[in-house]
Amino acid sequence: MAERSFKAEVEQLRIGANEVFHGEGILAVTKALLQSGVAYVGGYQGSPISHLMDVFADANDLMRELDVHFESSASEASAAAMLAASVNYPLRGAVAWKSVVGTNVASDALSNVASGGVTGGALIILGEDYGEGSSIMQERTHAFAMKSQMWLLDPRPNLTAIVDMVEKGFELSEASNTPVMLELRVRACHVTGSFVARDNQRPKLTVSEAAEAPTRDTERIVLPPANFLHEVEKIEKRWPAGIRYIQENRLNEHFGTQNDDIGIIVQGGLFNSLNRALELLDLSDAYGNARLPIYVLNVTYPLIPDEVRDFCSGKRAVLVVEEGQPEFIEHELNTLVRRADLQTRIIGKEVLPRAGEYSGQVIRDGVAKFLRAWAPDRAPAETPAAPPALTPAMVPQRPAGFCTGCPERPIFSAMKLVQKELGEFHVSADIGCHLFSILPPFNIGNTTMGYGLGTAGASAFKPRGKRAIAMMGDGGFWHNGLTSGIGNAVFNQDDNLTIIVDNGYSAATGGQDILSSKAENANRQTNNPIEKAVRGIGIGWAKTLTRTYDVAGMRDAIREALTSPEKGPKVLVAQSECQLNRQRRVKPLMAKAIKSGQRVVRERFGVDPDTCTGDHSCIRLSGCPSLTIKPNPDPLRQDPIAHVENSCVGCGVCGEVSHAAVLCPSFYKAEIVANPTRWDRTRDRVRNWVIGAVQRRSARAIAARTF
């Protein structure tokens, strides 16, 4: 079960022709796939396309009715390899992942499928995680499209355009025997809107029908001599066919006026931001009626030479609005203009920043610069910016961090305690929520080399005395870490420690189930223990701790693994359920139990304000959002005191940490018993009678020495 339930969205997948679909961009894609008669869908979750995977996972019944096969792939490589089904058969298939990272993982299979070419339409849906809110390295997927020759669609960010491009994408793929990439930026994935639906199409051929009647064509297999033929075929057949389809079906669009001596070429996905920039420069309105010509590239690869020539001829200068670097489109435009022997200047990165997201403001500034150089009469007056009201130092940064009660936090608290005893360690981090350890307050982790690659990232360290530590999440472990990390460590006789965070979900991507999930899932095989897997691959020293919140236990286990005389790779599986998912699972159950009169014990933690002295050691070892500070109620003290907010879920890490680190006696655990039994109440009465009597007596003593 994922972080969100998509039941309502699944219902929308069923709507028929002329009904209106409302929702996010990425959900519009799910409906568009069904409307296109897709036969199979796969992919790997990750922002910003997780919802696509989640919706299909929740839409099992509908998929079965339509005979569409859906798979939660083990990795992007698995997903991309799935496209093999479209090589020999006219099966339409789609796969999705977060890019550029997922495309990196998938690229072996992608190169193969792009080399041999496809018979059925193959669509690769990419959430381009670039710019604000991104969590990965800033690179362009565009390069992959170019190097493997796959067409790249970058539709205008509105639902109708996106849906249209999904359907056209399949046709383009089939017309040119080439896999097609559909790139959606983060905000386009999450933009809300609506489009007029069409009926879902059952696939013309289903995957089971294809399997029952196999056909093969050795010319589609990447092996000499076919591999050499493929390259020629790409250039001589598939390229012209692709160009022809794009041109004939007018996938690229024109906006604004026709005749001008300047113009703008823009990636489809940036069109709305460009129009806003022009609107603010008085050169367009809210409906895209620009007062200069705009050529919108809904297909950013390949460019269409005739269309570019027609647009550029008669213009002195054309601005190209292209996000990211290297500026592949700008380079190609220059080549095309040269080949057409036009004198038009192509202006791109000389007025727009080379790096970073192109927000409305960035584009406005770039267009203004362009106008000043090429159409000064239309350029805005330069107004000096008002001095800033605040400086960045006045507003504290708020990096992402572990959630309240996160079971990963105590692992790093324990590591911090071990480091206090044994000194600093080299820590090879992985991808996942656990990577937040590199930030304050933990400051643990040296490098991260990719999903599931924590252990491999430590493999160069062959310790003499001091072992290196590698982190890995359960998601990354099943994605590839079992072989790339653990298997590699066994084979190469490593002596490092790998800590595998086993929280029961692919948590960072939205809480999807994976092989080792504890949840029973009707459509997936779960409950495959990680320790069993690592032992199976040859690990001798493996240990599973089933409660990460036991900070002292975690600390002792880590210390043991780091100091044990035994040689060889060591694996510590640190197991506790992702709190975000646990709360969603447990909270309604608890509320129901209390309502129905059952005895329920709720736990939460607190800090006594009169014993807390405001040193915040506890916060430096925990960093829990619900462990915060508040003004010191003591008029003599200046430093704020620690304070536990009501959002506390009672995981107990703050108490355990103060115990393990010998911090202070200010933490307390409160157990609140709802619907106590008669025995509870009797015991409580007896206690209160004694405690009350003693307290009254001491209250008199306190009163006797009152001020």
Place this chain on the structure above:
Amino acid sequence: MTEDRKRIAIAVLGLGGQGGGVLADWIVELGAHNGFVSQGTSVPGVAQRTGSTVYYIEMIPDGPAQPVLALTPVPGDVDIVIASELMEAGRAILRGFVSADRTVLIGSTHRVYAISEKSAMGDGRASGERILAAANERSRAFIGFDMDALSAKTGSVISSVMFGALAGSGALPFPREAFEAAIRAGGKAIQTNLAGFAAGYDAAQGRLAEAVEAVPAIRPTSAAGRAFFARIEEQLPASAHEFAIEGVRRLMDYQDARYAELYLDRLAGIRSVDDGADDWRMTREAARHLALWMSYEDTIRVADLKVRASRFARVRDEVKAAPDQLLHITEYMHPRLEEICETLPAGLGRRILESEGLSRRLHPLFKKGRHVKTTSLRWFLMLSLLAGFRRWRRGTLRYEIEQARIEDWLGLAREVAGRDPALATELILCQRLIKGYGDTFARGLSSYSRIIDRYRALGGHADASTIGKLREAALADEDGVALTGALEELQLAS
């Protein structure tokens, strides 16, 4: 751009997990049901895990043509900014989303502290006043109040209070009922959300009854208290009264009247060497820090505070236990052999600590932290017994040690005051470093000692600002790196 634009741009700034998405959905819904084309976007991803995040909504009256709506807010072009926390309002201003000619800024004035603010060893909080000043100055209208408190009061979530504030601000051309309909259409926790909405609406319309809690000055209630009060008024400068009164009150509670008397005697010693500079800052700060030091947190004090009836009531209130629910309290205590010995009579305690054999044998008994269930009879009576040791506190090893330290500190301050009063004040302020328990206490004490020792090693050739800098360095990091650096620098300079 034409100023008669119909488009409305709204940015919602919040923290991941705070419910900004719900608010954004309501606003989109609101526009869509009231004749507008309405679009929302967000950048979830990792920011959802407690980081800052922005939701952006645009709406424009529905018409025959399809509008082109943008996906990012552009500085100078945002009509409404809603911030769920004070620093997020600051971030909106910093990013240029708030402009004086256009933007209605609706922001909660409460604080959710960032990790850098929380984890500082002293006080790392950013200044809220600067943000409030900028919010008033840089927006067309600023509607700010503590929306978190209102949501707690109404048992709702902050997004419903913010939505109410948006309705109450009148910044959108929709009637109140339209907003409420959007909440109903959401279908979740409708009643509590409507309650939060109403509270936010009223507050935005200026109908917020902001109860200002004035802290009443402490006045004596006992004969002993009155005598002390008279002595403070007579012997100490007015600026030191507040701290001295609190000091006396605390030390009477901590030990007894005789102990409070000792406090005032010691304070008088400082007062007599104070030149009165800066409104008697030396005496004022001595009143504060002497009281803190004299009420050092020993096991007796901790036990005493833990078993009080007033504390049980406070916990019950804080954890929101209903009257018909039972409450158990468990403490996380970790008394080490040192602390136990320090609670023993000085001779005995010292003998154990000095005897290697005894220490070694007893140590394992105190290696593990204890879960002390204060609400159980066994532990309650045990802690009460320990609290009762107060009577014999003067005989404990810890008392002996702390009083010697205090006398040493005061002696140094008095001696320096004649030459350099500002320096004496700085030395007094160094007490701030000594706080906490266990390792934390040891670290603080060691920082304090390193500074004082260095001062003495320099033969008194240090000025006030040097000591102040060393104190700041001691608070800069846990491992004493900054302090070591500062001390080394001093070594080179001398």
